Amino acid sequence: MTLQSKESGAKSSDEWMVSDELKELDAAENELMEKEKHLTLLTNESFSKMKEVSKINRDLQNRIKSLQELSASLNRKNDELKMANQELERKTVRNNQVSLELQEKLERVIQKEKELSMQRDFLAKRLDETTQDLVKAEKFAIIGELSARLAHDLRNPLSVIKNTMDVMSGKPNMKIEERLQHVARFKRAVQRMAHQIDDVLDFVKKTEMVLHDTSLRSIMESAINVILIPPNVKIYLPSNDVLVTCDSRKLEAVFSNIILNAIQATNDNGEVKIRITDISSDVKIEFEDSGQGIPSAIVQKIFDPLFTTKQTGTGLGLSICKNIVEQHGGTITVQSPPTIFTIKLPKTTLQNKTRTSQGM
Secondary structure (H helix, E strand, O other), rough: OOOHHHHHHHHHHHHHHHHHOOOOOOOOHHHHHHHHHHHHHHHHHHHHHHHHHHHHHHHHHHHHHHHHHHHHHHHHHHHHHHHHHHHHHHHHHHHHHHHHHEEEEEEHHHHHHHHHHHHHHHHHHHHHHHHHHHHHHHHHHHHHHHOOOOHHHHHHHHHHHHHHHHHHHHHHOHHHHHHHHHHHHHHHHHHHHHHHHHHHHHHHHOOOOOEEEEHHHHHHHHHHHOOOOOOOOEEEEOOOOOEEOOHHHHHHHHHHHHHHHHHOOOOEEEEEEEEEEEEEEEEEEEEEEEOOOOOOHHHHHHOOOOOOOOOOOOHHHHHHHHHHHHHHHOOOEEEEEEEEEEEEEOOHHHHHHHHHHOOO
C-alpha cells in the first residue's frame, strides 16, 4: 500500500467517525428537539392544568365563602330559633298559668250558671204561678165586667117586658091592634136579650165549625133577613157571587153584626154597600157605610173584647166576628173614613183540606 492510499484510508476512517458523530449529534439534536417539543407540550399542559386548578381553586374558594356565609346565616337562624324557643317556653309557661286561671274561672262560671239556673227555674215557676194568678184575676175581672154589663143590658128589655105585661094585664079588653103592638115590643125585647146572651156564649165558648160549600151572597141575604132595616137605609148587595167552604151559620152572624153596625153608623139614614172580590184562592168581602166614620183614636180598639162606644151592648160583637173569621183562616180589618170593614177568607179552609186529605 502506498502512502497515498494509506492517507486515503486514514481520511476515510476519520470521515466515518465524523459522520457517525454527526449522526449521533443529529440524533441527539432530534432527541433534544423531541424532548423540547415534549417539554413544551408538558409545559402547555401544565399551564392548562394550572389554569384548571386555579379555576377549581377559585370555585372552591367561592363555595367555601358561600358555605361560610351559609354557616353564618345558619348560626344566626339558630340563634334566632334559640331566642324564639326561649320566648315560646316563656309563653308556654304563661299560657299554662292563664289556662289554670281560666279553668278556675270556668269552674266558677259553671257554678254560677248552676246557681242562676236554679234561680231561673225558681223565678220561672214563680212567674208561671203569678201569670196564672193574673190570668185568673183578668178572667174574673172580665167575667165581673161582662156580668155587670149583661145584667145592665138585660134589665132594660126585662123592664120593657114587665111594663108591657102590666099594661096588658090592666087592659083585658085591649084592642087587637094595640095588643099586636105590645106583642111586637115583647118580641123585640126577647130578641134583644137572646142576641146579648148569644154574644156572651159565643165569646166564652168556641164551638166546632160545620163546613159546607156555600154561596156568599146567600149568606148575606140570610143575614139581612134577620135585621130590622130602617126605611131610610139602602143596602146594596154585590151583583157577583163566590162559593166558599165555611160554616154558614157563623158567617151569617158575622155579616149580620157588621151590617147592623153599619146601619147604626148611618143613624138610620144612609147607605151600606157590600162588595165581593174574587182573588185566586181567596175572596175579599167589603162592607162600606155612609156614616161619619170611626174616630182614629179607637180604630185599633174596636176588635178588643168588651170595648164599645154604645150605651147598650156587651162590646163582644166585633171580637166574636174576628174570632169566627180567624177560625176560617181569614182576616178582618177596618179603615175609616169612609168606614170599610174588609174580610179576607180562603175559598177552602184548612179544616176542609185536612178532612179531604184524610178521606183520600
